[in-house]
Amino acid sequence: MTMFTVIIPTFNHAEFLRRAIGSVINQSFSDWECLIIDNHSTDHTEEVVASFSDSRLRLLKIHNNGVIAASRNLGVENAQGEWLAFLDSDDFWYSSKLKVVSVEIAQNSQADVISTDELIVSNKSDKKVVLRYGPFCKDFYRILLMEGNRLSTSATVVRKSFLVDKKLRFREDCELVTVEDYDLWLRLAYEKADFAFVHSVEGEYLIHGGNSSANLARHYKNLNFMLHDHVFKVQNFTENNEKIWRLVSARVLLAEAVSVLKTGQWRRAFFLLLRAFYRAPLWLIRHVWTRLSRHRDLELV
Incomplete structure (x- = not known):
């Protein structure tokens, strides 16, 4: 059996895709296959895939x-x-990505989910920020729900048998677009998956105008929908759903305020911030302090 299946969904990203596939081809660890899942692109995606003469590549088509x-x-x-x-x-x-993960697998037989770190790169700035994911800790489901996402899709590797055994997949609800990955991490944690975080920068995540999460209004609407679903239908660490929702929704409002502020919408950001602190002032202060403490090791490159 092949050790890794690399899954690359794509739509009209031919030149970005060329670089992504190239980064897989150039891996120092060779025991992999790569599935490119094309949403019937209208650009030259098929030509890009065909330009790589590697039998480990497979192109699949879907109308998603x-x-x-x-x-x-x-x-x-x-x-x-x-x-x-x-x-x-x-x-x-980077070329060492799968090798680094394979070493972690060999050393940590309990791991079900493995994440490396990555660079966050914006096409509007020369700055590159190292984002260190994790850490894994007790009550990880509660931590992910209350304090926010600690993983990134392109940095994450999941044991297939765990998904199969627990009947887990990315949920395909339209209301979860842009947050379906966070939802899966939550459900993996709920099912007691063991997460391992390897603090080695092994790739780059590009922020550009075409990212699905660039649509902030839709993203935060869907984020609220997904978290509300977990608070009222999934979580079982407390019966006080309303209190938990007040805290979680305050955190989301704060995050939205920061995102909106970066777009120059000062007035909207101010009112979002007011709403957040009205809901849970003391908890938000503690949350912000915790986040700042966690990210003190961020590096500007």
């Missing part, structure tokens, strides 16, 4: 109706690897 989760799930269903390595078509890995 704008739901990238469907593309990722098609990759999961067709994967022959023991581990599923997700890579978005506008991101890329």
